[in-house]
Amino acid sequence: MQRSSAFNVVSVALGLAFLYLPIAILVIYSFNASRLVTVWGGWSLEWYRALLENEAIQASAWISLRVAALSATGATVLGTLAAVALVRLGGFRGRLLFSSMVYAPLVMPEVIIGLSLLLLFVAVSADRGFWTIVIAHTTLTMCFVTVIVQSRLVGFDRSLEEAAMDLGCPPFRTFMTVTLPLIMPAIAAGWMLAFSLSLDDLVIASFTTGPGATTLPIRIYSAVRLGVSPEINAVCTIMIAVVALATITASLTTKRGAVRRERTAFGAQT
Amino acid sequence: MSTDPKTRTPGRRFVLLVPYLWLLAFFLVPFVIVLKISFSQTVLAQPPYVPVLDVSAGWQGLREFFARLTTEGYQLIVSDDLYLFSYLKSLQVAAVSTGILLLLGYPLAYGIARSPRGIQPLLVMAVVLPFWTSFLIRVYAWINILQRDGLLNEVLLRPHLIDEPLPWLASDTAIYIGVVYSYLPFMVLPLYATLERLDVSLLEAAADLGCPRWKAFWLVTLPLSLPGVAAGNLLCFIPIVGEFVIPDLLGGSDSLMIGQTLWLEFFSNRDWPVASAIAVTLLALLLLPMLLYERVQRRQMEGLR
DSSP states (O other), X not given: OHHHHXXXXXXXXXXXXXXXXXXXXXXXXXXXXXXXXXXXXXXXXXXHHHHHHOHHHHHHHHHHHHHHHHXXXXXXXXXXXXXXXXXXXOSOTTHHHHHHHHHHHHHSOHHHHHHHHHHHHHHTTOOOXXXXXXXXXXXXXXXXXXXXXXXXXXXXXXXXXXXXXXTTOOHHHHIIIIIHHHHHHHHHHHHHHHHHHHHHOOHHHHHHOXXXXXXXXXXXXXXXXXXXXXXXXXXXXXXXXXXXXXXXXXXXXXXXXXXXXXXXXXXXXX | OTTOGGGXXXXXXXXXHHHHHHHIIIIIHHHHHHHHHHTXXXXXXXXXXXXXXXXXXXXXXXXXXXXXXXXXXXXXXXXXXXHHHHHHHHHHHHHHHHHHHHHHHHHHHHHHHTSOXXXXXXXXXXXXXXXXXXXXXXXXXHHHHHSTTSXXXXXXXXXXXXXXXXXXXXXXXXXXXXXXXXXXXXXXXXXXXXXXXXXXXXXXXXXXXXXXXXXHIIIIXXXXXXXHHHHHHHHHHHHHHTOOXXXXXXXOSSSOOHHHHHHHHHHTSOOHHHHXXXXXXXXXXXXXXXXXXXXXXXXXXXXXX
């Protein structure tokens, strides 16, 4: 038993090191006073100050945040509805097509999704820009929300809903007051995943964007093609910090929520 | 459950119809348009293809429209080796890196699943956290390391392991590193999910009956974790075939993956019919793995029930 667990510890440690080392290096170099990557010029906040003066990057960041918030909200509503339909409606007509359309975007290459949506927008001669990106991201990310909410609904104790209905609560109200609060952690996790996927997307946004809607990834991508710059390191570090903070907060709150739910369930039993 | 009379109440219909119509409009209809444009011709106009379906011309217009569709885009793809090589390169990169991912991801997932119960969620979160940070940033992080005056060359030059800086960037090696790095969480999570549910008493029974540990792994653990292996492999292989960002930023310009070729046809050559034809053939190529993935995914959802 001892030897094998040493092997396990080593493989976990090596795996995590592989995952975190490049990010750590990027973060450290964003504080490098020197412009060259190999030359360490001492700690400095110079590149963060440069960011404060870079209005193009700030404008892009603002666009990206708004796109992400709007599309994540739309995706959460649509994705939750789709999950409820898949788990609760049983074998409705067209179920196979529906579930195919839900699962396909999870693995579908982004270039295909981007190209097809752009051709749709051209075909209906929609003005491309902010809203076309929002629609594209909503379509992509709702499928991720569906999978997360679905897995929560599948392991769901229906007796609570049945109790509410037996006591004369109408279906819609049962859903709002019993089901929704119980699947809320999954919905919140879905929203956050949708938000970060949207914030991150380069390929689909490049296809569906128009004049005046340069998102942050598009801006970073065109800068990166010209080579590494400490300023981009600084932008990336800020994004990493925001995401890390949000993820840790979310996992702590859901954990606390889970503990509270277990306590109430236990209290209800005794 | 399927003959539930409640299915027909208006509330239930709303629950289904809204996401259904959205996906039809923004997922299925766009594919029909891609299919149509893949049979069109390139012209210097806006939009840059003919024929354009003119609904007002009625039946006559429809017949004319179908008469003018061509297979030129597909003929070009078949006749020019460039496209064939792109497809082959994409398949090669996807197959090799999925293999590497399995070799790296399995011990990691196994290690997490065998660690004390209390710290398992923490370790899973540690694996997932990089996945939440931007894909673009993670690929970009490797440019810092792999470029000519980057960290890797620095580390190798100091103790004179190499005499002059090696060109790591713009090579297939860089693509493999970037792909494996970016997709590792996608391999580890499904593997962990099956390994964690594995009944340890089966291994104890094998040990009690005198089965050596490696043999127990080979005969018990590995076969039982095959659903996770399948899910992880498909979850990595399919998107890697169509990958654009990683080969574009880390790879060389001498041989392109199919995602890059599609991108170039569309953005640089402005040849929409050929780009659409590439998309259609790529989708046809991935259809079988995608159907397999869907089956695995559905079975997993129903298995939880």
